[in-house]
Amino acid sequence: MTTPFKITPAAPAAIPWRSAPEDRAGAVLTVDLKALVENWRILRARAKPGCDVGAVVKADGYGLGAEQVGRALAGAGCQTFYVAHLDGAAALRRAVGPGPRIACLNGPNRGTERDFVAHRIMPVLSTPEHVKAWCAFALTEEVLLESIVQIDTGMNRLGLSPNEFAALMDDADGFLGLHPQMLMSHLACADTPDHPMNREQLTRFIPALSRFRARFPDAKGSLANSGGMLLGHEWQFDYGRPGIALYGSHPQPGHSRNPMLPVAYLKARIIQVRRVDTPGHVGYGAAAKVGEGAKLATVSMGYADGFLRTLSNVGTGYLDGIPVPVTGRVSMDLITFDVSNVPDSAAQPGGFIDILGANLTVDDVAAKAGTIGYEILTALGRRFHRRYLPASG
Amino acid sequence: MTTPFKITPAAPAAIPWRSAPEDRAGAVLTVDLKALVENWRILRARAKPGCDVGAVVKADGYGLGAEQVGRALAGAGCQTFYVAHLDGAAALRRAVGPGPRIACLNGPNRGTERDFVAHRIMPVLSTPEHVKAWCAFALTEEVLLESIVQIDTGMNRLGLSPNEFAALMDDADGFLGLHPQMLMSHLACADTPDHPMNREQLTRFIPALSRFRARFPDAKGSLANSGGMLLGHEWQFDYGRPGIALYGSHPQPGHSRNPMLPVAYLKARIIQVRRVDTPGHVGYGAAAKVGEGAKLATVSMGYADGFLRTLSNVGTGYLDGIPVPVTGRVSMDLITFDVSNVPDSAAQPGGFIDILGANLTVDDVAAKAGTIGYEILTALGRRFHRRYLPASG
Numbered sequence: 001m002t003t004p005f006k007i008t009p010a011a012p013a014a015i016p017w018r019s020a021p022e023d024r025a026g027a028v029l030t031v032d033l034k035a036l037v038e039n040w041r042i043l044r045a046r047a048k049p050g051c052d053v054g055a056v057v058k059a060d061g062y063g064l065g066a067e068q069v070g071r072a073l074a075g076a077g078c079q080t081f082y083v084a085h086l087d088g089a090a091a092l093r094r095a096v097g098p099g100p101r102i103a104c105l106n107g108p109n110r111g112t113e114r115d116f117v118a119h120r121i122m123p124v125l126s127t128p129e130h131v132k133a134w135c136a137f138a139l140t141e142e143v144l145l146e147s148i149v150q151i152d153t154g155m156n157r158l159g160l161s162p163n164e165f166a167a168l169m170d171d172a173d174g175f176l177g178l179h180p181q182m183l184m185s186h187l188a189c190a191d192t193p194d195h196p197m198n199r200e201q202l203t204r205f206i207p208a209l210s211r212f213r214a215r216f217p218d219a220k221g222s223l224a225n226s227g228g229m230l231l232g233h234e235w236q237f238d239y240g241r242p243g244i245a246l247y248g249s250h251p252q253p254g255h256s257r258n259p260m261l262p263v264a265y266l267k268a269r270i271i272q273v274r275r276v277d278t279p280g281h282v283g284y285g286a287a288a289k290v291g292e293g294a295k296l297a298t299v300s301m302g303y304a305d306g307f308l309r310t311l312s313n314v315g316t317g318y319l320d321g322i323p324v325p326v327t328g329r330v331s332m333d334l335i336t337f338d339v340s341n342v343p344d345s346a347a348q349p350g351g352f353i354d355i356l357g358a359n360l361t362v363d364d365v366a367a368k369a370g371t372i373g374y375e376i377l378t379a380l381g382r383r384f385h386r387r388y389l390p391a392s393g
Numbered sequence: 394m395t396t397p398f399k400i401t402p403a404a405p406a407a408i409p410w411r412s413a414p415e416d417r418a419g420a421v422l423t424v425d426l427k428a429l430v431e432n433w434r435i436l437r438a439r440a441k442p443g444c445d446v447g448a449v450v451k452a453d454g455y456g457l458g459a460e461q462v463g464r465a466l467a468g469a470g471c472q473t474f475y476v477a478h479l480d481g482a483a484a485l486r487r488a489v490g491p492g493p494r495i496a497c498l499n500g501p502n503r504g505t506e507r508d509f510v511a512h513r514i515m516p517v518l519s520t521p522e523h524v525k526a527w528c529a530f531a532l533t534e535e536v537l538l539e540s541i542v543q544i545d546t547g548m549n550r551l552g553l554s555p556n557e558f559a560a561l562m563d564d565a566d567g568f569l570g571l572h573p574q575m576l577m578s579h580l581a582c583a584d585t586p587d588h589p590m591n592r593e594q595l596t597r598f599i600p601a602l603s604r605f606r607a608r609f610p611d612a613k614g615s616l617a618n619s620g621g622m623l624l625g626h627e628w629q630f631d632y633g634r635p636g637i638a639l640y641g642s643h644p645q646p647g648h649s650r651n652p653m654l655p656v657a658y659l660k661a662r663i664i665q666v667r668r669v670d671t672p673g674h675v676g677y678g679a680a681a682k683v684g685e686g687a688k689l690a691t692v693s694m695g696y697a698d699g700f701l702r703t704l705s706n707v708g709t710g711y712l713d714g715i716p717v718p719v720t721g722r723v724s725m726d727l728i729t730f731d732v733s734n735v736p737d738s739a740a741q742p743g744g745f746i747d748i749l750g751a752n753l754t755v756d757d758v759a760a761k762a763g764t765i766g767y768e769i770l771t772a773l774g775r776r777f778h779r780r781y782l783p784a785s786g
Contacts, residue, residue, distance in 0.1 A: 015512060018505075018507040024505055058726055084419070085776060106726060110416070110743055111413075118408045155675070157675065334550055
């Protein structure tokens with residue numbers, strides 16, 4: 001290839017950017033840490049006295065950045081964090097410092113015990129193998145090891161079964177070497193307040209906790225996720241573990257007005273605005289028709305950025321406050337919107353179409369995509385420019 | 394919280410890991426770079442003589458790692474890469490060195506021109522505004538600037554419309570200062586060989602290319618994505634731009650045996666194996682029933698890792714060569730499989746369930762999820778441990 005301008009020589013890693021990250025990005029994600037902290041306070045206000053309201057920040061803080069989210073909440077007084085994996089737990093420990101408790105929900109893989117101790121992460125022990133391995137490590141180290149024990153109360157996903165829990169409790173040495181802080185279980189249907197499963201699980205949890213406390217008088221109980229916090233004091237016990245509500249999604253969609261504030265704002269850059277001069281089709285598979293005179297805007301974002309492909313032909317954006325429908329299939333790096341209703345002055349290349357915002361919530365997008373707000377958040381891409389609005393000030 | 398073991402003091406960032414990344418991870422993604430290179434060679438063998446067969450490595454190399462993919466293909470002789478965004482282009486430049494061409498498909502955002510030049514990235518100019526800005530920059534810099542011009546031939550997604558292209562060609566100064574290497578367009582329906590759109594787009598592209606070459610005799614043509622490469626020599630022109638086929642997905646699914654080799658292998662770690670002792674339900678919403686005696690395995694991976702939630706109750710894994718269905722809803726960090734058909738000796742905590750592999754291709758999973766292989770790949774998570782099998786040796 002001929003190269004009419006000077007080729008930059010070696011070590012291109014050292015080339016400084018001349019343009020701002022926001023100007024280079026195809027989309028800009030703004031995370032309102034003040035709203036996040038306010039959501040945590042809203043949940044705390046609903047908690048019974050003495051209940052420690054923590055924060056679930058797994059999956060990189062539901063896609064919004066576990067370190068930034070963790071620092072903001074720790075700054076506001078949150079004392080307990082829950083992550084899924086050890087690597088995320090250690091990264092969070094670096095972010096929030098030595099003070100807060102950090103629990104690792106997916107438990108300790110074999111051979112990782114020393115790393116849990118080094119970063120002071122509490123493993124959630126959900127299986128007889130977890131308990132056995134953690135006890136063996138405690139005995140080797142000759143210390144009492146902190147931990148959380150999880151029992152299953154009907155979700156059949158993770159946690160000691162009733163029989164497994166009973167066998168360990170029947171064995172005087174079943175937890176030898178452990179110093180469990182917490183007995184926890186997880187609600188399957190807390191997003192549906194009137195689901196009978198909620199009380200069934202509560203009814204199973206209470207006697208198990210009593211039995212556990214007879215052995216470990218200091219141990220606390222934890223049952224409530226976001227939905228569980230809203231079910232009422234009965235479900236809250238000592239440690240609340242809200243996740244999705246912190247990020248602004250409604251923990252019990254359809255059952256009341258969403259009490260949470262929006263936290264995530266996403267806008268995608270318009271690359272091209274096109275006035276269609278001959279009727280035809282839009283996008284892959286020619287799956288959408290477009291008539292003469294229609295005005296289309298294509299943005300620099302796609303399903304590789306987490307705009308789920310199920311939003312093809314059904315998703316919506318907002319441009320200058322006007323709803324604009326997705327037309328055709330969502331591409332990997334591009335989405336085309338029909339902006340025929342938007343004045344030319346507002347529909348210009350270089351402008352932005354709102355993808356998530358005050359009038360287009362995570363739950364709205366989830367409903368159109370046939371999924372839940374959780375997946376909309378955790379799918380958020382890595383190519384966005386990310387802005388964090390500070391928690392205070 | 395009481396802390397019976399010694400708290401590690403400040404600077405936890407400096408704490409070295411005692412366990413291997415693979416042992417800490419919930420899932421392991423293996424990328425077979427040798428198969429990737431072989432796929433590139435298969436496509437090259439189908440290309441007409443003189444056609445430069447490049448590689449589309451946008452969206453972080455379709456989720457598999459643009460830098461590793463780029464280095465492997467550059468090592469095999471691939472001379473042209475296509476990415477979506479400038480940041481990805483610059484990262485790829487660092488990975489592949491100064492030799493290969495790198496094109497930025499989503500074009501130059503305003504104000505980023507100097508960065509394109511500094512990293513020697515060719516912008517794809519798809520709009521009159523792109524052309525105008527790039528020409529203005531060229532005139533300011535008093536150099537001829539490399540670029541690619543994209544026209545729309547019926548997809549109505551990105552590229553100069555016929556009228557816009559004609560207007561620029563009619564203007565003797567329309568491309569003043571540019572040194573276009575390529576005129577490109579994009580096929581909407583190349584995954585369906587008998588779709589009439591394929592020939593329609595070809596029929597529009599040929600005269601546009603002739604006209605462009607009358608002005609820029611050195612300029613080459615580029616129309617074919619992966620599917621287009623398989624449509625035949627007529628569609629290939631000078632630069633082929635395969636993407637999905639390199640990564641092992643069938644570029645024309647359902648129309649022939651997949652000629653590509655699998656590249657991605659993904660396995661998720663079993664946390665718990667549970668023998669159900671009382672009939673009940675599995676997972677969120679109690680959306681799946683489970684009978685007494687069923688055996689369930691829960692793995693340390695979920696939709697936050699790209700196992701799309703649409704796979705709830707319909708996805709499949711493989712354990713020890715035996716298909717195991719997803720039971721219940723996919724959770725953010727956990728998936729439960731029914732492993733009743735697998736012997737206890739094979740279904741053990743610490744073992745792995747295959748999520749993608751030789752007998753469970755990207756296209757198989759996509760079909761169950763109601764999407765395309767592209768989205769399965771680009772959704773792949775960031776929490777996996779990633780292993781790269783070398784391209785040679």
